[in-house]
Each structure stands twice: as C-alpha cells, then as structure tokens.
Amino acid sequence: xxELGAVTRALLAIARDTKDDRALAGEICRACVEGxxxxxxxxxxxxxxxxxxxxxxxxxxxxxxxxxxxSLGEGACIDAAVSRRPVLVADMNDxxxxxxxxxxxxxxxxxxxxxxxxxxPLQWGAIDVGVLDLYxxxxxxxxxxxxxxxxxxxxxxTLILLGLRSDPGDEQAWDRSxxxxxxxxxxxxxxxxxxxxxxxxxxxxxxxxxxxxxxLLRDVAHDVVARRLRFMKDT
Amino acid sequence: xxxxxxxxxxxxxxxxxxxxxxKAFVGLADTLVDDYDVIDVLDRLAGYSxxxxxxxxxxxxxxxxxxxxxxxxxxxxxxxxxxxLQLHADEGPCVDCFxxxxxxxxxxxxxxxxxxxxxxxxxxxxxxxxSVHALPLRLRGQAIGTLNLFHGAPGPLPAADQALGQxxxxxxxxxILQERAIRRGEVLSEQLQAALNSRVIIEQAKGVIxxxxxxxxxxxxxxxxxxxxxHNLRLTEVARQIVKTDLTADVLTAPAAPKPAASRR
Numbered sequence: 001x002x003e004l005g006a007v008t009r010a011l012l013a014i015a016r017d018t019k020d021d022r023a024l025a026g027e028i029c030r031a032c033v034e035g036x037x038x039x040x041x042x043x044x045x046x047x048x049x050x051x052x053x054x055x056x057x058x059x060x061x062x063x064x065x066x067x068x069x070x071s072l073g074e075g076a077c078i079d080a081a082v083s084r085r086p087v088l089v090a091d092m093n094d095x096x097x098x099x100x101x102x103x104x105x106x107x108x109x110x111x112x113x114x115x116x117x118x119x120x121p122l123q124w125g126a127i128d129v130g131v132l133d134l135y136x137x138x139x140x141x142x143x144x145x146x147x148x149x150x151x152x153x154x155x156x157x158t159l160i161l162l163g164l165r166s167d168p169g170d171e172q173a174w175d176r177s178x179x180x181x182x183x184x185x186x187x188x189x190x191x192x193x194x195x196x197x198x199x200x201x202x203x204x205x206x207x208x209x210x211x212x213x214x215x216l217l218r219d220v221a222h223d224v225v226a227r228r229l230r231f232m233k234d235t
Numbered sequence: 236x237x238x239x240x241x242x243x244x245x246x247x248x249x250x251x252x253x254x255x256x257x258k259a260f261v262g263l264a265d266t267l268v269d270d271y272d273v274i275d276v277l278d279r280l281a282g283y284s285x286x287x288x289x290x291x292x293x294x295x296x297x298x299x300x301x302x303x304x305x306x307x308x309x310x311x312x313x314x315x316x317x318x319x320l321q322l323h324a325d326e327g328p329c330v331d332c333f334x335x336x337x338x339x340x341x342x343x344x345x346x347x348x349x350x351x352x353x354x355x356x357x358x359x360x361x362x363x364x365x366s367v368h369a370l371p372l373r374l375r376g377q378a379i380g381t382l383n384l385f386h387g388a389p390g391p392l393p394a395a396d397q398a399l400g401q402x403x404x405x406x407x408x409x410x411i412l413q414e415r416a417i418r419r420g421e422v423l424s425e426q427l428q429a430a431l432n433s434r435v436i437i438e439q440a441k442g443v444i445x446x447x448x449x450x451x452x453x454x455x456x457x458x459x460x461x462x463x464x465x466h467n468l469r470l471t472e473v474a475r476q477i478v479k480t481d482l483t484a485d486v487l488t489a490p491a492a493p494k495p496a497a498s499r500r
Binding site: 004084125151155189191194198 | 306314425432436442443444445452
C-alpha cells in the first residue's frame with residue numbers, strides 16, 4: 001500500500017466537530033497550499049440554487065479567480081463542476097489547453113497573473129458538493145505524486161464537507177471503508193428511495209443512525225442492503 | 236499462424252468461438268468509435284469474456300489514486316460477490332497481478348489456501364470455483380487494474396485463452412483511456428478518478444432501483460443497463476438521474492431485459 005500524500009494525511013487529521021463549512025473549507029485550502037506546489041486555493045460549494053458560492057479563498061488572487069469565472073460564466077472551475085472531472089491546466093498561455101474558454105484564460109493571466117490552475121470536483125457518486133480550485137503563478141503541471149495527493153485530498157475534503165468523517169486520524173477507516181464499500185453506496189440509494197430525500201441527506205441519515213447506535217457505517221449499510229433495517233419518515 | 240492440419244482439427248468450440256469473437260470485436264469497436272460510457276464498455280467486455288473464455292464469472296478492477304483496487308465491472312452485481320471481489324483486491328491473485336504488472340494464474344484454488352487464506356475460504360464458501368486467473372490492464376509497462384477470470388473447474392488457462400484474455404484486458408485499458416480525447420499525458424489519473432466515481436453513482440442507483448422495485452442488486456443493475464441501452468443513453472447518466480431525480484419509475488416500468496446473451500450467474 002503506497003503512503004498517503006501529505007495533503008491527504010493533513011486532511012484526515014481535521015475533525016468536523018462544530019465547525020461550519022467556511023472554517024472547514026479554510027482548513028482544507030490551507031493544507032493544500034502547504035502540501036502542494038501551488039500558491040493559493042479556494043473552495044466553492046453548490047447552493048440550493050443551481051449555482052455555486054465561494055466559501056473560502058486563501059488570498060485575494062484566489063478570490064479574483066473565482067469572481068472572474070462567475071462574471072464571465074466560463075472557466076476551468078465551472079468546467080470541472082459541469083463535466084464532473086478534474087480540469088488540470090498547466091499553462092493558461094497555451095491555446096491548446098484553454099481552447100474551451102479563451103476569454104477566461106486571457107483574463108486569468110492578465111488580471112490575476114496566474115499561469116497554472118487545477119480545478120477538482122468535490123463529488124461522492126451522484127452527490128455534487130462543489131469544486132476545489134488550486135492555482136500557481138508559475139506555469140507547469142503538478143507532479144504525478146502531487147496529482148494523486150490532490151485527487152485523494154479532494155475525496156477526503158468531500159467527506160469532511162459532507163460531515164462524514166467522525167474519526168480523525170483513522171487512515172485505515174478512510175482507505176478501506178469508503179470508496180471500496182459498494183454496500184454504503186447501495187444503502188444510500190435505498191434510503192433515497194425509502195425516504196424520498198437527496199443522496200446527501202440519505203448518507204447523513206445513515207451516518208446519524210450509525211452514530212446514535214455506536215456502530216460502523218458499513219455495518220449499518222450492510223443491514224439496510226440485507227433489508228434488516230429500513231428507515232421510516234420522521235423517525 | 237496455425238498450419239493446415241491444425242485448422243482442420245479446429246474443434247467445434249473454436250468455430251463457435253470464432254463467431255463470438257467476431258461479434259465481440261465488432262461490438263466493442265463499434266462502441267469505442269462513438270461517444271460511450273466507460274462502465275458500460277467494461278460491463279460489455281466482462282460479458283464477452285465470460286462467453287469467449289468459458290468462465291463462470293469475470294470482474295474488472297481499477298486502481299484509485301491511492302493504488303487501492305476497486306471493482307468497476309462484474310458479471311455478478313450481487314453485493315456479496317462484489318464484496319468478495321474487493322477481498323480479492325486486498326488479499327489475492329488480483330493484487331499480486333496488479334503489483335507485478337503480470338498475469339497471476341491460480342490453476343488449482345485448493346492448493347492456494349495457505350497463500351491467500353481469507354480469499355480462498357470466501358470463494359470456496361460459494362462453491363463451484365476451481366481456478367482464478369488475473370490479467371493486468373497494462374499501460375506503458377505499468378498496471379492500472381486487473382481483469383479476473385473465475386473458472387468452475389481447476390486447470391491451467393490454455394495459451395490461446397491467455398492471449399485472448401490479455402487482448403480483452405488491453406481493450407479495457409483503451410476503453411478507459413479513450414473515453415475522452417486524451418489531451419495530455421497526465422490525464423490518466425483524471426480518467427481513473429472519473430471512472431471510479433461513475434461506479435459509485437451506479438451503486439447508488441442500484442440501491443434506489445432495488446428498494447423501489449423490491450429487486451436484488453443484480454436484477455436492479457440489469458434493469459438499469461437494459462433501460463440505458465434500449466434508450467441509447469449513457470449508463471452513468473441514467474444512474475445519476477435515478478439518484479438525483481426520479482427516473483426510477485420509468486426504468487422499472489420499461490419491459491424487463493430479455494435474457495442476455497452472456498451467461499450470468
């Protein structure tokens with residue numbers, strides 16, 4: 001098993017506690033700036049409206065980058081949100097990399113003095129949480145190791161923002177119980193159908209039940225899939 | 236190339252297989268030149284592998300950004316079987332194949348219990364499995380995942396099957412990489428991440444369908460796949476709409492899939 005990257009490890013040490021989204025986003029962005037070869041970071045979250053809101057930007061440049069694409073209506077971050085794929089732009093001056101949004105790319109270089117931008121969607125299956133934007137003034141890709149660390153960090157950040165990490169520092173719980181657990185995803189879908197709620201809310205209900213019963217989420221999910229446990233409205 | 240005598244001696248199995256091979260090759264090529272869904276291609280590929288290689292069950296696993304192998308396609312979509320595949324990825328020939336970037340053949344599972352006690356015990360609990368063969372999904376000297384063949388009877392994988400299996404594994408690699416036009420060399424981890432997230436969406440959608448229709452997870456996947464294919468829609472997109480909005484009723488009221496050509500346990 002390869003070592004977890006520095007940023008992913010730092011994120012796993014963040015406890016949700018009573019922090020709000022803004023404080024959590026701040027901790028996530030700071031861990032990225034410290035651990036990756038970048039100058040700044042920002043997180044925007046999906047709101048109830050079909051739009052996003054920047055909840056944290058590590059500096060004025062990161063904030064300007066967010067403002068630019070919201071006002072232009074295009075950009076790497078919007079692309080990442082819509083395509084639900086990481087959008088990694090090593091050089092904003094390279095037309096081959098910016099063909100989809102030339103106006104935005106020109107503005108990023110001229111107004112913000114930024115050359116490299118990496119936009120990572122924060123998603124968990126069909127649950128879209130937001131986008132993590134990382135920028136650097138100098139052009140160039142992230143190394144393969146840092147790309148892996150950043151992708152893992154985006155997953156960890158998603159779980160933190162979904163309020164799903166209750167055991168900070170437990171790297172084992174992260175690496176074995178989540179992405180690998182088909183049952184957790186299946187149980188999420190079953191609770192969506194049982195209660196007529198969103199997948200994010202269904203996951204929260206599963207998590208709350210596990211917490212109240214002092215059980216592991218995956219054991220609760222197992223009972224749901226085996227139809228030994230069924231969630232009822234207003235219980 | 237086979238010489239004339241060997242051609243004459245070609246068994247009936249081979250003649251039948253040639254027809255199947257044409258169907259699989261044309262079908263996959265046809266899919267890969269169009270806009271396609273990577274999970275759907277891997278699912279088709281797993282189905283063809285069962286038919287072409289005469290195996291009981293096939294599973295395809297991809298490595299995530301942490302190099303942990305995760306199930307992306309399986310000819311058996313039941314929860315317990317997928318858990319077994321995952322166990323296979325933690326302790327079993329699958330992970331050895333991935334690390335070595337080379338095939339790992341377990342011709343007789345009965346002799347492999349000492350090496351992989353949990354995996355072999357879990358497999359034997361399910362009865363009729365005699366051998367397992369894991370083939371790497373190769374890319375530039377590295378493995379990005381594995382194609383796993385589960386046979387009912389013990390025995391070595393014939394050389395022709397080994398070559399064909401590796402060819403199918405290589406098509407899987409191409410399918411994953413080509414899903415979107417490759418713009419840069421570093422695109423690989425992005426592609427893998429997207430494919431793995433697609434699989435999570437499909438698991439969530441299976442749950443919704445299974446609950447609404449009171450179906451097993453395997454039957455729920457069959458409904459999902461049949462609906463996507465018969466409406467010419469992307470599997471992942473249909474799954475997303477099932478989880479996000481309410482396409483479930485449409486999927487459940489659409490006529491059930493006819494018995495698929497691929498044998499499914």
